[in-house]
Amino acid sequence: MNRISRRLAPLVGIAAAAIALAGCGASDPGTSDGREAVTMWGSWSGTQVAQLNQQAKAFNDSQSKYEVKYVAQEIVEEKLLTAIAGGQVPDLVLWDRYATALYAPKKALMPIDDLVKKDKVDMDAFYSPAVDELTVGDKLYGLPLLVDNRSLFYNKKMLADAGVEPPTTWEELKTAAEKLTVRDANGKLQRAGLLMDDPGLFNSYLWQAGGELLNKDETKVEYDSPAGHAVLDYWKSLLDAGVYESGFGDGVDAFAQGTAAMRLNGPWALADLDKVDGLDYGIVPPPAGPSGDTAAAMGGFGLVIPQGAKNSAGAWAFMKWWTTEAKNGVDFAKISGWIPANVEASKDPYFTEDEHYAAFIQTLQFAKVRPSVRGYSDVEGKALIPALQKFMIGEISADEALAEATSTGDKILKENRK
Incomplete structure (x- = not known):
């Protein structure tokens, strides 16, 4: 109106x-x-x-x-x-x-x-x-x-050339991403081992790390937890290894163009990818977390x-x-x-x-949905994603990002309970 x-x-x-x-x-x-x-x-x-x-x-x-x-x-x-x-x-x-x-x-x-x-x-x-x-x-x-859901897409030829099998765990994903990353003589990123352009995937990673999005009575977010820190520590290790840089591939489908070896994506991508000449790709379920937890957002x-x-x-x-x-x-x-x-x-x-x-x-078979709590969609859009975006470009630390997302998220949930 x-x-x-x-x-x-x-x-x-x-x-x-x-x-x-x-x-x-x-x-x-x-x-x-x-x-x-x-x-x-x-x-x-x-x-x-x-x-x-x-x-x-x-x-x-x-x-x-x-x-x-x-x-x-x-x-x-x-x-x-x-x-x-x-x-x-x-x-x-x-x-x-x-x-x-x-x-x-x-x-x-x-x-x-x-x-x-x-x-x-x-x-x-x-x-x-x-x-x-x-x-x-x-x-x-x-x-x-x-x-x-989001599952792991991978370029078959790139993995075969690098002698890499489709990863099934976080550890294997990091190892594969490092081997698949290509930089030129000046160190400029030419091919990302893993696209990390969607901070909204934090939900799935958090579940894979054994965490939850909300506390038991669904009144507070649980981002600033050991599992939440495990996710951002893992993401930082990937960034420090140089498998991706913020902004790489913006405006294009880097996976379709062959400038990214792996990415998490959904079934809506299949129709367009199948039209790309010469692209031979596979898909496996998202890798399991440190303790073997499997999860994805439905x-x-x-x-x-x-x-x-x-x-x-x-x-x-x-x-x-x-x-x-x-x-x-x-x-x-x-x-x-x-x-x-x-x-x-x-x-x-x-x-x-x-x-x-x-x-x-x-x-x-193991996918979950995000909480059906009034206001949680705003928590993601106004609290979690903005904090994670700042973390990804190095503007704030993991501690600061999780604390900021938690503080703002809790306020939004409280406001929606009135």
């Missing part, structure tokens, strides 16, 4: 929303052939729109009561709140599950526990961490649709019904069709490259017999 005036903004915003949303894809009463329209919003755009339209068409062709239409929206979570205020909401939203803990308390989403119970939907059919992300308190707000999307949806029945029918029938999940993977949150679907030979997807499926 535009802040025209603190006193007038609520009234002006609601009025504007009612006018604007009347023509931007909120629920329609019906279609030309008598079917009930189901309007789905999401942030997916570009070529992804065609993927969703193809899946919607498959559902539309499978029955004669509903017709699903996808409408792309920017910043879909925020726009949904405006739509609710204006009384014009979509029937269904392709939803980043991580946002549930923030938006469910705002009454933006409809609980679906009664629908699940009535139709006897087996929630054990989904990866349980994905279900957890859609659960706030004792209420379920959606069905898991897609899952992902992300992905779900399907939710907004509060006030006019065709919640049609939305629910499409949700069930897509998420609970394994074949439909596999079919969408063939369209989009995404991994289904339905366990049976994800273990289809399409994934398990593919040399690239197989590693992600293995990693899903």
Whole structure:
């Protein structure tokens, strides 16, 4: 909502929303052939729109009561709140599950526990961490649709030439990265042994070091812990060994261009990498930490019904069709490259017999989700990442970075409990 005036903004915003949303894809009463329209919003755009339209068409062709239409929206979570205020909401939203803990308390989403119970939907059919992300308190707000994680990509030729096997532990990863790093005669980095351009991976490394993100009652962050220090000590050892420099490869995909030998990345990268001529790459689960702990962060999307949806029945029918029938999940993977949150679907030979997807499926067996605590997303974005970025460029020490992230993070969590 535009802040025209603190006193007038609520009234002006609601009025504007009612006018604007009347023509931007909120629920329609019906279609030309008598079917009930189901309007789905999401942030997916570009070529992804065609993927969703193809899946919607498959559902539309499978029955004669509903017709699903996808409408792309920017910043879909925020726009949904405006739509609710204006009384014009979509029937269904392709939803980043991580946002549930923030938006469910705002009454933006409809609980679906009664629908699940009535139709006897087996929630054990989904990866349980994905279900957890859609659960706030004792209420379920959606069905898991897609899952992902970060696994280790490596250039096969580079590793073979260096006599290096794909690493399975932190120690092996460091040794491999050092052997794979290439500098010119003047010491300028030509090839990074390991890309370290994403400080957001701290979560996974912390778990691999045996740590946790929050304390037991989920009121304080646990970054400034022995595990947290083990992560930054490890990162510093890699930087000191020269396997990466901050800013190296900025603006390009260094792994695709052959200027990085290894990197942690997700399944969304496969489609583009497979188009690179001559690139022969492999993927293995992320290396285990010092004590053998394996971990990775699970992300992905779900399907939710907004509060006030006019065709919640049609939305629910499409949700069930897509998420609970394994074949439909596999079919969408063939369209989009995404991994289904339905366990049976994800273990289809399409994934398990593919040399690239197989590693992600293995990693899903031990992947976890970030805490479903209100405000935790802000903790990462406003406390953890900024502190880690300063650490990576040598502006502050590990002690200072973890202390800063902890202090600011705890304040954010406290503010969100009010």
